[in-house]
Amino acid sequence: MDFVKYIDLLRKNMKTLKKVLIAYLVAVVIFDVVLPRDEAHAHYWIDKVFAFWTVFSVVGCFLLIKIGKGIAHLFLSKDEDYYG
Amino acid sequence: MDRWVHPAIFFFIGSLLLPFVKGKAKKFLILLIPVLSIIDVAVMQAGIYGSYQFLNINIVFGRVDKLSLVFAWVFVIMAFLGALYALHVKEDGHHVAGSFYIGSSLGAIFAGDYLTLFIFWEVMAFSSVFLVWYRKERRSIEAGFRYLLVHVFGGLLFFTGMMLYYYKTGNFVFDKIFPDNAGIAEYFILAGFSLNAAVLPLHAWLPDAYPEATVEGAVFMCAFTTKTAVYVLARGFPGFEILAILGTAMTVYGVFYAVIENDMRRVLAYHIISQVGYMVAGVGIGTELALNGACAHAFAHILYKALLFMGAGAVLFMAGTAKMSQLGGLYKYMPLTMIFYVVGAISISGFPLFSGFVSKSMIVASAHEKGRLMLMSWMNLAGIGTFLSVGLKVTYFTFFGKEAEIKPKEPPKNMLWAMGLTSTLCFIIGVYPKVLYDLLPFPVEYHPYTLPHLSEMLQILSFTGLVFFLLVKKLQPEAKLNLDMDWFYRKGARVFMKLDERVISVVDSVWGELYRIVGLNLLFKNARISYGFDRKIIDGVVDGSATTVRGAGSIVRKLQTGRIQAYIGLSLFLFFLILWFVLRGM
Numbered sequence: 309m310d311f312v313k314y315i316d317l318l319r320k321n322m323k324t325l326k327k328v329l330i331a332y333l334v335a336v337v338i339f340d341v342v343l344p345r346d347e348a349h350a351h352y353w354i355d356k357v358f359a360f361w362t363v364f365s366v367v368g369c370f371l372l373i374k375i376g377k378g379i380a381h382l383f384l385s386k387d388e389d390y391y392g
Numbered sequence: 393m394d395r396w397v398h399p400a401i402f403f404f405i406g407s408l409l410l411p412f413v414k415g416k417a418k419k420f421l422i423l424l425i426p427v428l429s430i431i432d433v434a435v436m437q438a439g440i441y442g443s444y445q446f447l448n449i450n451i452v453f454g455r456v457d458k459l460s461l462v463f464a465w466v467f468v469i470m471a472f473l474g475a476l477y478a479l480h481v482k483e484d485g486h487h488v489a490g491s492f493y494i495g496s497s498l499g500a501i502f503a504g505d506y507l508t509l510f511i512f513w514e515v516m517a518f519s520s521v522f523l524v525w526y527r528k529e530r531r532s533i534e535a536g537f538r539y540l541l542v543h544v545f546g547g548l549l550f551f552t553g554m555m556l557y558y559y560k561t562g563n564f565v566f567d568k569i570f571p572d573n574a575g576i577a578e579y580f581i582l583a584g585f586s587l588n589a590a591v592l593p594l595h596a597w598l599p600d601a602y603p604e605a606t607v608e609g610a611v612f613m614c615a616f617t618t619k620t621a622v623y624v625l626a627r628g629f630p631g632f633e634i635l636a637i638l639g640t641a642m643t644v645y646g647v648f649y650a651v652i653e654n655d656m657r658r659v660l661a662y663h664i665i666s667q668v669g670y671m672v673a674g675v676g677i678g679t680e681l682a683l684n685g686a687c688a689h690a691f692a693h694i695l696y697k698a699l700l701f702m703g704a705g706a707v708l709f710m711a712g713t714a715k716m717s718q719l720g721g722l723y724k725y726m727p728l729t730m731i732f733y734v735v736g737a738i739s740i741s742g743f744p745l746f747s748g749f750v751s752k753s754m755i756v757a758s759a760h761e762k763g764r765l766m767l768m769s770w771m772n773l774a775g776i777g778t779f780l781s782v783g784l785k786v787t788y789f790t791f792f793g794k795e796a797e798i799k800p801k802e803p804p805k806n807m808l809w810a811m812g813l814t815s816t817l818c819f820i821i822g823v824y825p826k827v828l829y830d831l832l833p834f835p836v837e838y839h840p841y842t843l844p845h846l847s848e849m850l851q852i853l854s855f856t857g858l859v860f861f862l863l864v865k866k867l868q869p870e871a872k873l874n875l876d877m878d879w880f881y882r883k884g885a886r887v888f889m890k891l892d893e894r895v896i897s898v899v900d901s902v903w904g905e906l907y908r909i910v911g912l913n914l915l916f917k918n919a920r921i922s923y924g925f926d927r928k929i930i931d932g933v934v935d936g937s938a939t940t941v942r943g944a945g946s947i948v949r950k951l952q953t954g955r956i957q958a959y960i961g962l963s964l965f966l967f968f969l970i971l972w973f974v975l976r977g978m
Contacts, residue, residue, distance in 0.1 A: 311727050336854045340847040352765055361772070361848050365855035368776045373863050376651040384652070385872040391882055 337362055396441035396454050398502065399429040399468060400512075403495030404968070407488045408961070419479055422487055426472035429498075433464045440504065449564055452504025458833040459687070463501045463623045465831055466691045467494065469817070470615045470698060477702055477810035478608035488961070489522035490612050497616040501623050506554045506564040506581075509624070513550065513588075516617060517543035523609025524601050532604040538878070539601035542587070546594070550584025553577050566624075571632050582629055589621035589672055590665050591638050592645055596878035598664060599649065603657040603714075607705035610657060614664055614701050615694045622671045622690050629675060630683055636676025640767045642669025647777025649876070654869040656704040656714040656786055660697065663782050666774055667693050667740070673771065674755040677762060680834040685754030687832050692747035692821055696739040699814040700782065703733030706807050707790060710800035716786065716869035721795030726802050730791045732811035737787055739818040741779035742849055747821035749849065750828065750840040757838065757845075772848075776856045784860045789869055 318325055341358050354360055406425035413421055438461070442453030471494045481487065496519060499512035517540065524536035556577030558564055569578050587594040598618070602610050629635060646666025653659045667689070674686030706729045707722065708714040723730045739746035742753065752775070759768040802808065821828050829836040860867070 311731070312724055315723055333854055333858060336847075336850050340851060343843045343847055345844070352760075352763070354765060354768075355844070359851065361851035362855050364769070364772065365776055365852045366859055368773045369780055369856045369859035370863070372648070372651055372773070372777050372780060373859070373866055376648050377866055380652040380872075380874060384874045385870065386875060388871060388873050390873050390875075 396436065396456070397432055398442060398453055399432045399464065400495035400498040402428045402432065403491040407491030410487055411484045422475050422479060423472070425491060426468055426475050429468040429471060433461070433468050436461065449507060450505065451508050453508060454502050455504035456502065459627060460501050462687050462691060462831045462833065463619065464498060466694050467498055467616065470694050473698060473810050473814050474612045474615070477611055477807055479806040480804050481608055483526060485522065486526050486606065486609070489519050490609065492519035493523065493612060493616060497620045500620050504566060506557065506566050509566055510550060510554060514547050516620065517547065520613055520617060523613055524605045526609060527604060527606045535601045535604040539597050542597040546584050546587030549580055549587065553580025553584060556580060566628060568630065569628050582632070585621050585624050589618055589625060589668055591672060592642055593877050595665050596876045599658055599661040599876065600878050602661040603655050607709045610705060611698050611701045614697050618664060618668045619690045619694055622668060622675070622686060625672060625675045626683055626686055631678030632676055634676065635672050636767060639669045639671070639673030639676050640770045642666060642672060643771050643774035644777070647774050647781055649874060650781035651777060651785065652874055654715050654717050654871055656707060656716060656790060657701065659781055659786055660700050660704055663778065664697060666778065667697065669774070670752055670755050670771060673767060674758065677758050677764065679758050679762060681761060681838060682755060682758035684832040684834050684836055685751065685758055688751040688754055688828055691828055692751035695814055696736045696747060696818050699732060699736035699811060699818065700740065702807065702811045702814065703729055703736060706803040707800070710803050711798045715871065716789040717871045719790045719796050719798065720793040722800065723791040725799050728802055728808055729811070732815050734787060735815040735818055737783040739822065741783040741853060742775060743853065744846060744849060745819070745822045747818045749822055750825035753840050753845060754838055772852060775852055779853055779856045780860055784857065785867055788864065
């Protein structure tokens, strides 16, 4: 199937792909900075900080992984036949 | 239209006809049942139907309004998609259980009083458990029993509340309850409803049972039980602050486990808790926008979660396992399944142009509108976890990542068609949300495609992706079991069994021994005397009657086939026969 070939092509060109994705991320942040603020709906400080959700996502995602895996290893994870 | 036909009828009667047809006719019937119910819902007009007096109690089978209709719509659509996905299943009992499950869910959402609701509520639990048991593995059978016991407990909470409510008000009318008027009766009912919605801490049955269900059964289960519960919460308990808080807690709790779980279907099951959390929170916030959001999200969620379960089920069906620690690189072997799974994953994550974007955001926006910034932030954190777990982790470790030894093929055509159709619906709702918004209980003034919302979602999704790829090694799935609240009853039951073994059974056997020595000897002697009397004298008098009874007994024995599906079929038949007599007499 052609579709599989496209994916293989992308996987072969990981370096270029990474550059494109980084450029995309920068564009996302720029978009948030330049977009016209919707004053009617911007009631709270959350709505007024530029790129607020960028920072929120980076920190939030990092914490979710670290805390999730941390607690799992601390005491949540047991062997698969734990209950017999 | 004056006459109203309850859509559950098609499922109840239709499925009982299934054992009598074969081959293509059977497949046709399996698909015809949901098609008829879709037509039925399409022509339905708002109103009160099927209202009867029963022992001076008013029971209502058909309360049709916008709130019940939006759920009915998605239930019958899902019934069709699920039936298509399960078309290859050979066991009639599986189809019958699925149909009774769907039929009783429809019964529950149209019920206008607690009594009717309760009956359908219980039929739901007792029919859906067969979708777990039909997997026919030891783990499934055990999980099924736990599922049943927990739901019986939930049913008892509901029943207690219902009886207290009757004691207080003198009726069973199921309508909106105001938080200020709620007493112990209402809170019992709320607890019973919450258990089915998997509200913390009554949620552990869900990730325990759903991953052990059959491939096809799980697709049904993920749609109906929790969403029926969302419906009754939206009907009865809007504006209860406790729901706003617990719902938001659920959103984060679910993704937390979804991030660390290994089995694809267990990730998805935990994620249901998260998604239902949004709906419960929406009900708790209680504004028109929030309730619209809860309904819209239930609608969209049923479709994309079923799609995800179909994808994961297809992997399990073809590869023999859904554990990500044993999977990888499947995009080469199951490309279509992968595309459909990814459509489900980006819909649930709220990508623009897909259904999650237009439904989840209504609830988040309602929290924003009410100034509940904490709730809003936690929900958005759960949004990050959604994309991280269901979107990235499962997709990456199943379809990409390190190639595993398992090289499965694409699943049967009916499964692919079901996935394709569901994907299309997710996309249609995403680009043309009006079709969904028009069904909602309140007029919709909300517009999802605004620049700030677009920017917010793009930032959340893109940067979650970035962190995922930076930390991907940390997320490697592990073949482990993670403890949850079910620990209390699974280990607790063991403590009880030990107590039983060591104390109760010792007392019992001492007592038994005593009885054997003293009581039984006397009894035997007594029996021997009366046996002789009976055989020689009584049977001699009414000669032959004992022989006749013995003959009749052997006929009854033939009816008792020992097959559980036959018993259930028979008892349901009797149930409806009795119901018919009762209704006819009124």
